Each structure stands twice: as C-alpha cells, then as structure tokens.
Amino acid sequence: MDYSEAANRISRKFAQGGQTPDVKKIEGKLRRLVDEFGVQPSEAERSVISELSKEYNLPAPGSGGSSGAGGSGGGTQEKKIAEGVPGEWVTIEGKIVALSAPASPSIAQSGIIADESGAIRFVVWAKSNAPAMAEGSWYRIESAVVDEYKGVANLKVHSGTTIKEITEDRSLIPAPAPIRDLRPGIGSVRVKFVQEWEANHERMLQSGLLGDESGTIKFVIWKEPGKERLVPGAVYSIFYAQVDEFNGRLSLNLNAATILQEEGEIAVSGGESTFTGAIVHIAPGSGIIKRCPVEGCNRALSRQNYCPVHEIQPKFVYDLRIKGWLDDGEKTHNILIQRDVVEALTGISLAQAQEIAENNPLGMDEVFLQMRDAVLGRYITCHGREIDGRLLVNKCDKVAFASSDHTALLNRAGGAPS
Amino acid sequence: MSTNPHDMPRREGAFEREPARRVFAAELRECRYQFKDGEDEKSPTFVLLPSGERSNRIFIVGTLTEKTRQGEQNMFYRGRVVDPTGTFFVMAGSYQPEAMQQLAKIEPPQFVAVIGKPNLYQKPDGSWLVSVRVESITVVDMDTRDIWVLDAAKHTLDRVDAFAKEPTPDILKAKEQYPTIDPSLFRKIAYDALAQIKI
Ligand SMILES: [Zn+2]
Numbered sequence: 318m319d320y321s322e323a324a325n326r327i328s329r330k331f332a333q334g335g336q337t338p339d340v341k342k343i344e345g346k347l348r349r350l351v352d353e354f355g356v357q358p359s360e361a362e363r364s365v366i367s368e369l370s371k372e373y374n375l376p377a378p379g380s381g382g383s384s385g386a387g388g389s390g391g392g393t394q395e396k397k398i399a400e401g402v403p404g405e406w407v408t409i410e411g412k413i414v415a416l417s418a419p420a421s422p423s424i425a426q427s428g429i430i431a432d433e434s435g436a437i438r439f440v441v442w443a444k445s446n447a448p449a450m451a452e453g454s455w456y457r458i459e460s461a462v463v464d465e466y467k468g469v470a471n472l473k474v475h476s477g478t479t480i481k482e483i484t485e486d487r488s489l490i491p492a493p494a495p496i497r498d499l500r501p502g503i504g505s506v507r508v509k510f511v512q513e514w515e516a517n518h519e520r521m522l523q524s525g526l527l528g529d530e531s532g533t534i535k536f537v538i539w540k541e542p543g544k545e546r547l548v549p550g551a552v553y554s555i556f557y558a559q560v561d562e563f564n565g566r567l568s569l570n571l572n573a574a575t576i577l578q579e580e581g582e583i584a585v586s587g588g589e590s591t592f593t594g595a596i597v598h599i600a601p602g603s604g605i606i607k608r609c610p611v612e613g614c615n616r617a618l619s620r621q622n623y624c625p626v627h628e629i630q631p632k633f634v635y636d637l638r639i640k641g642w643l644d645d646g647e648k649t650h651n652i653l654i655q656r657d658v659v660e661a662l663t664g665i666s667l668a669q670a671q672e673i674a675e676n677n678p679l680g681m682d683e684v685f686l687q688m689r690d691a692v693l694g695r696y697i698t699c700h701g702r703e704i705d706g707r708l709l710v711n712k713c714d715k716v717a718f719a720s721s722d723h724t725a726l727l728n729r730a731g732g733a734p735s
Numbered sequence: 736m737s738t739n740p741h742d743m744p745r746r747e748g749a750f751e752r753e754p755a756r757r758v759f760a761a762e763l764r765e766c767r768y769q770f771k772d773g774e775d776e777k778s779p780t781f782v783l784l785p786s787g788e789r790s791n792r793i794f795i796v797g798t799l800t801e802k803t804r805q806g807e808q809n810m811f812y813r814g815r816v817v818d819p820t821g822t823f824f825v826m827a828g829s830y831q832p833e834a835m836q837q838l839a840k841i842e843p844p845q846f847v848a849v850i851g852k853p854n855l856y857q858k859p860d861g862s863w864l865v866s867v868r869v870e871s872i873t874v875v876d877m878d879t880r881d882i883w884v885l886d887a888a889k890h891t892l893d894r895v896d897a898f899a900k901e902p903t904p905d906i907l908k909a910k911e912q913y914p915t916i917d918p919s920l921f922r923k924i925a926y927d928a929l930a931q932i933k934i
Pocket residue numbers: 609610611614615616624625626627628
C-alpha cells in the first residue's frame with residue numbers, strides 16, 4: 318500500500334469540506350493499522366476516514382444505509398455507477414465493457430466499466446498492484462475514488478482499492494439515451510448516420526453527424542487497427558461511446574465504443590429546415606468537382622488535382638455540388654446541394670457532366686455554366702439540415718405557379734384601401 | 736451522399752448577405768434617395784424604396800425587350816427589362832464580366848431573371864434614373880415570370896401594410912424623403928400587375 322498517496326487522498330477529501338487534517342498523522346495511522354494489525358488496506362482507510370469524520374462532526378462515510386452489501390471491507394458507499402460524484406469514494410459492481418491502451422507507464426489499465434445505471438471511465442494505477450481485469454467480466458470494486466478531469470468523471474483504482482471478480486452470470490443491456498440527454502462522459506445512443514464529413518486530420522478515419530429523434534451530434538473515429546468506417550444512412554446502436562465537450566459542444570469519440578448496425582429507420586430531427594425562394598447566386602466551386610480518392614479524405618481537389626493533404630491525385634473521383642444563395646426577399650440562405658439533388662434539379666447526371674467536362678473545350682467550366690443557366694433565378698423549395706448557418710439540401714422542389722395564391726393576392730390588393 | 740466540412744467554410748456561413756428585394760418597376764423608378772450604411776469604403780449603398788424599405792440588391796423577372804452594346808475601350812451592355820408595371824434599365828460592364836457575357840448571349844425578346852444592384856443617377860437635364868447593375872441574368876420561362884409577379888406583389892403589399900403601422904426608421908425616412916408619394920398607390924400597382932396574369 319502506498320501510505321503517502323492514500324493519506325494525501327484522504328486529506329484532500331476532507332480539505333474539500335474545508336477541514337485541514339494532518340497528512341503525516343493519517344499516514345501514520347494507516348501504516349500502523351496495516352503493518353501492525355494486519356488490517357486490509359481498504360478497511361484501514363475506512364477506519365481512518367471514519368475517525369476523522371467523527372473528529373470533524375461529519376456523517377461517517379458508508380453509514381448511509383446502502384453500504385456493506387456483501388464481502389469484507391466495503392469501506393465506502395456502494396453506489397450505482399451513474400450516482401458517483403467527483404470527490405467521493407465508492408464501491409461499485411460493474412462489467413468491463415471496454416479496455417483501452419494505457420496512456421502512460423504509471424497506468425496499469427484503463428477502460429470503461431458499466432452497470433445498468435450507466436458507465437464510467439476507469440484508471441488503474443500501476444502502483445495499486447490490482448489484478449488485471451478482463452473485458453466482458455464483472456467485478457466488484459471497493460473503495461475506488463471518483464474524480465473529475467475536464468468535466469468528465471473518472472473512477473480511480475488505487476492501492477487502497479480491492480477488486481473482486483464476480484463469477485455469477487449477469488446480463489447487462491445498456492439503454493440508449495436520446496442525443497439531447499448526453500453529458501460529457503460515457504453514453505449509449507441509437508442513431509442514424511446522417512452526414513459524412515471530410516476527414517480533416519491524417520489520423521482521422523471518419524467523422525460526420527449522427528442523429529436521432531432528439532437532435533444531432535458530431536462523431537469521430539480515429540485510425541486504429543480493426544476500426545471500420547460507418548455507412549452513411551445506416552442506423553446503429555452505439556454503446557459506451559466517449560462523450561467529449563469542446564467549446565460547449567458535445568461530440569462522440571467512437572474508438573472504444575461497441576457499434577452494432579441495426580435494421581430500421583430513424584426520423585432524425587433537430588435542425589431540419591425548409592426554405593423557399595429564388596436562387597440568386599451560384600458560387601464558384603459549383604458544378605462538377607474532383608475529390609481526393611485517399612481513404613477518408615474526400616477533399617475537393619484544385620484544378621491541378623492537388624489535395625492540400627495528399628498532394629497530386631491523378632486518380633480523383635468526380636462529384637457534383639451546388640453552393641449558392643436562396644433568397645426569399647427578406648433573408649438569404651446559404652445552401653449546399655448534394656449530388657443526387659443537383660442531378661434532379663439541373664437534369665444533368667454525373668455521367669453527363671463528366672462527359673462534358675472531358676470533351677467540351679471549356680471543360681469543367683462548361684458544366685458550371687450549364688448548371689447555372691438551369692437553376693439561377695428559379696424559385697425552388699429546399700429541404701435539408703441547417704448546420705453552421707448553411708442548409709445542406711437533401712431534397713429540392715421547383716415552385717409551381719399557384720392560382721390560389723394569385724386569387725388571394727388579388728383579393729388582398731383589391732381590398733379596402735388603407 | 737457525403738458533405739465535407741471543407742465544402743462549408745465557416746466564415747461564409749456566418750456572413751449575412753443582403754436579401755434581394757422584390758419591387759415592381761413602377762415603384763423603383765420613383766426612388767430619389769440613396770445612402771451608405773456606415774463610414775467604411777466597403778459599406779453597402781442602399782436606395783430607399785418609397786414604400787419604406789432599403790434595398791441594396793433586387794431580384795426581378797421580366798421580358799428583356801432590347802439590348803445594346805456601348806463603348807469601345809470600356810465596353811458595356813444596356814438592356815430594358817419590362818414587367819407588368821414598367822421598365823427596368825439594366826446594365827452590365829467590364830466590372831461584371833460574367834454578367835456581361837450572360838447578357839451578350841441573350842437575344843431579346845426573352846423572359847429573364849435579373850439579380851442586380853440598384854443605382855440612382857441624376858442626368859444632366861436634372862431628371863433621375865434608377866439603373867440596375869446586373870450581377871447575373873439568365874433566361875427563364877413564363878411560369879417563373881408569373882411566380883415573380885405574385886412574389887413582387889406580396890412583398891409590395893407587405894411593405895404598404897407595414898407603412899401604415901408602426902414606423903421603422905426606414906419608413907420615417909421614406910416619409911421625409913418622399914412627402915408627395917402615397918404608398919397606397921403601390922397597392923393599386925400590385926393589383927394591376929396581378930390582373931395582367933392570365934388565369
Ligand atoms: Zn486528400
């Protein structure tokens with residue numbers, strides 16, 4: 318047992334409550350209990366904490382009624398994982414649902430442990446000499462500490478913690494949460510892959526947008542052996558993903574998550590918008606474009622087939638898009654129209670556009686001009702998702718002349734003059 | 736279907752583009768007041784519509800009836816675009832090469848959709864001219880023209896109705912700049928324009 322570390326931990330716990338216990342004294346007591354009296358380290362800690370609590374007139378930890386459910390030395394409160402509060406000592410029973418490579422030599426093991434209430438990341442210090450835990454097995458972890466790092470709760474397994482494997486058969490069915498209810502930490506969701514984004518980092522395997530009935534969230538998968546890309550449009554149950562927070566926005570890191578593709582459909586909502594107006598501008602970069610063929614890149618290439626990351630790519634892939642502005646006379650909406658919608662709207666298929674690009678003297682510019690002439694100044698209704706002030710259009714309808722509107726306006730204009 | 740973050744530059748998304756106002760020729764030609772919003776050289780210039788709304792850009796659909804090429808060194812095109820209420824005077828010069836190429840290719844008469852910036856000029860004889868500097872001009876069909884008439888009528892009526900209600904700073908300015916114009920005139924103009932569309 319690392320007495321000094323344990324003493325410091327206990328001291329900090331009380332310091333949070335405004336007390337100033339003597340660390341050296343705590344260390345001495347722990348040493349005495351363990352070395353001289355053969356007390357289990359966890360029981361020694363419990364006893365020291367209990368003594369200090371009495372001294373400071375605080376309720377003793379573990380006296381809350383739910384403790385001591387079984388086994389020896391359950392010195393801290395037995396809790397459901399979701400109830401753990403940073404700064405607390407807890408005893409939990411859970412299943413190891415993910416193990417990840419330790420980030421430093423001082424860490425023996427790290428991963429995610431879950432029960433039916435939720436999941437939490439855990440770290441086993443090398444100094445704790447704890448037995449190695451196996452993915453898929455259940456354990457009772459006594460006297461671990463919940464702390465917080467960057468707003469995310471972590472379970473720390475130290476030398477005062479005891480770990481016992483639970484051999485009885487238990488099943489754990491994680492309940493997916495609505496995206497809207499996710500918090501930094503670990504979360505499970507059932508989602509549809511609504512939008513694939515260009516990987517903007519060399520180590521990134523895939524990124525994009527996942528959605529369910531309650532909203533959308535960005536996700537990322539980093540390159541790692543065995544990691545597979547998700548299929549756009551497919552529905553997935555994702556268990557134990559890491560929910561990160563950056564600048565107040567949440568995102569999911571799926572590298573340690575369990576991902577199961579599912580049947581069925583999800584009506585993704587949140588950010589769905591519809592605008593009607595006239596197309597008043599088609600931006601450069603519309604029409605037929607070339608994309609980088611490197612796995613996971615998909616960037617638009619320059620005229621010289623140059624990818625900003627992968628340099629010259631002669632084996633590019635053609636794509637269609639229209640970037641522009643849709644204007645209803647009061648507000649102008651930035652729109653980005655995807656390939657299939659471009660084909661339907663302009664009547665020019667990707668194959669036809671490619672034929673023009675490769676054979677017309679103007680090349681790709683000719684496709685831009687033909688598409689511009691086909692859509693500029695036309696009234697259309699665009700359906701799509703609004704992200705960062707831009708509508709990603711997945712469906713377009715041409716506006717038809719409505720005689721009912723005509724009649725209504727005639728009545729309005731011919732009404733009593735004001 | 737894939738969307739790239741690089742397809743969606745943030746800055747462009749955050750930028751508020753001035754909407755293209757819908758206005759009939761009969762109202763636009765009454766403009767006499769033009770102003771800059773801000774001290775900056777790049778601050779946009781607006782004409783004030785008599786119905787009380789500023790306009791830095793307009794969207795019109797009508798019939799291109801005439802087109803002329805002018806100038807030698809500084810070549811430009813002039814055109815006349817007619818709606819049910821009157822004529823818009825449009826022009827595209829070498830500062831708008833794309834618009835000039837578009838206009839050069841169109842043989843009148845044709846239905847055209849024009850996006851452009853209105854500009855107010857006082858001619859040497861003291862009379863006023865509102866011309867439209869073309870940003871883009873494309874050939875469209877009659878349906879688009881008819882939809883535009885509905886669209887322009889709706890916005891005109893909206894402005895006339897707003898004028899009679901709570902005054903915005905631009906409405907107050909319009910009352911000051913156009914003391915002799917009664918905006919209910921534009922209600923009549925909208926009605927006549929709508930009545931010209933065959934059902
Ligand atoms: Zn690339």
